[in-house]
Amino acid sequence: MLFTAYAFAPYAWQAAVIEAWLAVDASGRWAASRCGLLVPRQNGKTALVCMRALFGLVVLGERIAYTAHQQKTATETFEALDAVFKHPDLAKLLQGKPKRALGREEIRLKNGGRVKFIARTRSSGLGFTIDLLVVDEAQEATDAQVAALLPTVSASPRGNPQAVYCGVAPDVDSPGEVFRRIRERGLRKSRRLAWHEWSVESLGDVTDRRRWEAANPSLGRQIKGATVQDELESMAPDTFARQRLCWWPTGDESRRLIDKAAWDRLAVDASPEGRLAYGVRFNYDGSIVSLAVAVRPDAGKAHIELVKYQSARTIEWLVRWLVERKDRPSVIVVDGKAGAQALVDRLREERVPAKAIHALKPSEAIASSARLINAVEEGSLTHFGQPALNEAVYNTAKRLIGKDGGWGFTGLNSADVTPVEACALALWGVMTTKRDPRRKQRIG
Secondary structure, three states, X not given: OHHHHHOOOOOHHHHHHHHHHOOEOOOOOEOOOEEEEXXXXXXXXXXXXXXXXXXXXXXXXXXXXXXXXXXXXXXHHHHHHHHHOOXXXXXXXXXXXXXXXXXXXXXXXXXXOEEEEEEOOOOXXXXXXXXXXXXXXXXXXXXXXXXXXXXXXXXXXXXXXXXXXEEOOOOOOOOOHHHHHHHHHHHOOOOOEEXXXXXXXXXXXXXXXXHHHHHOOOEOOOEOHHHHHHHHHHOOHHHHHHHHHOOOOOHHHHOEOOOHHHHHOOEOXXXXXXXXXXXXXXXXXXXXXXXXXXXXXXXXXXXXXXXXXXXXXXXXXXXXXXXXXOOOOOEEEEEOOOOHHHHHHHHHHOOOOHHHEEEOOHHHHHHHHHHHHHHHHHOOEEEOOOHHHHHHHHOEEEEEEOOOOEEEEEEHHHXXXXXXXXXXXXXXXXXXOOOOOOOXXXXX
C-alpha cells in the first residue's frame, strides 16, 4: 500500500476501512459511492483521509476537495498529507510547490491530480469539479453547505465520483443533520454506502475502561489511557460520551442528561450520618418549591434525598421547617428568581445564622449541576429512590446558562426538575462549605 511505503503501516482497523473505501465492482466503479466513518477523535481518522487522498492523487489522478468545519482542521490535514509528499519518491510527482497560504492550501501532481483543503461555507466548493469529496467534522455539516458541495462531485471528471463523510457524534449544539442521515442509512446497510462505526449504544458508565476500548480502536497505541482519563475529569459525562465514546442518543435520550441505569444503581435503604446541607429550589414562577438534604459522612459516599416537594403559594411552612432545624445544617443553599429572596429575608428575620444561608450565584449553579452529574457517573453518592425524585431525574435535560458553555437543568416534556436541582444545591453546599455546626446531626 502506498501509505505503508511512504508513511506508516495502518492499524488493522484502518486497513479494513480503506479497503472498503477503495473496493470496486465488476465494472471498475466504486463499490461504495458514499462512505461514512464514525470514530472518536485522535484514533487516526486523519491518516485514513490521507491514505484515501494519496491513492486518489498518485494512482488515479483524481481531483479532490477536502472540507472541514474549522479552517484549523483543514490546515492540519493539509500539513499531514504535505509531510508525506516530502519523501523523494513522491516529491518528484509534484507540479510545483504545494500552496500553503491559509485557506488556500492545495497540492497538485503532474498527472493532473490535485487536492484542495477548504473550510465549509454556504458557497464553498463552487467553481470547480472534483472526483472525491471529503466531508470531515461531518457532525457539523449543514444541508446548505453540502448542497453547495455535492454538485462539484456529481460531474466527476473521471465519471466515478465518491464522497467520504467522517466525524464524531454530534454535540447538543451541532447541526448533525447530514451526518445523521448518512448514519441511519449506513445502519440500514444501504446499497453503495460503506459505513464504519466505533461507538457505545448508551450513555452508561463513562468510567468503564472496557467501553473506552470498544469505542476507540487505537486506544493503547495512538491514544493513551491517561489522556482519556484526563478528558473524563475535565468534561461533562454526556460530552465525554459523545466525543470519546461516540455515543449517539436518539429521541428524548438525545437530551436526557442522567442515565437511568446509573441512577438506579445508587439507590439505598438507609442514609449515613455526617455533616448536613439543605438545598431549596423554587421553579421559574415561584409556584413550586423543592427542599432536599445532602449528607457528607466522614468516610464513604455522600447521600442526597428529597425532603419536600410541594406548592410554594406560601413559604411559611418552609420557613418554620428550616428554623426548627437551623442548628443542624452547615449551610442552606437557596436558588430561584421567584421566591428565593423572600425566603432568605424571612430566615434572617428568624435569626438563622447569616453564615448558614447562601443565595446561589449563576457560576455556582453551573458548578452544582456538574457536581451532581459527575457524582452519579462516578457512583460516589447514594439516594433513596424516591418516586418524585426519580421522575425528575429521568426527565432531566441540559439548559445553557450564559454564553460560555455553562449549563444547568431543565425538564423534558415540561417536567418539573426542581427536585433534582434542590439535591444538586444541597450536595454542592455540603461538599464545598467550610462551616461545621460541630454537633451530631441527623435527617429529620
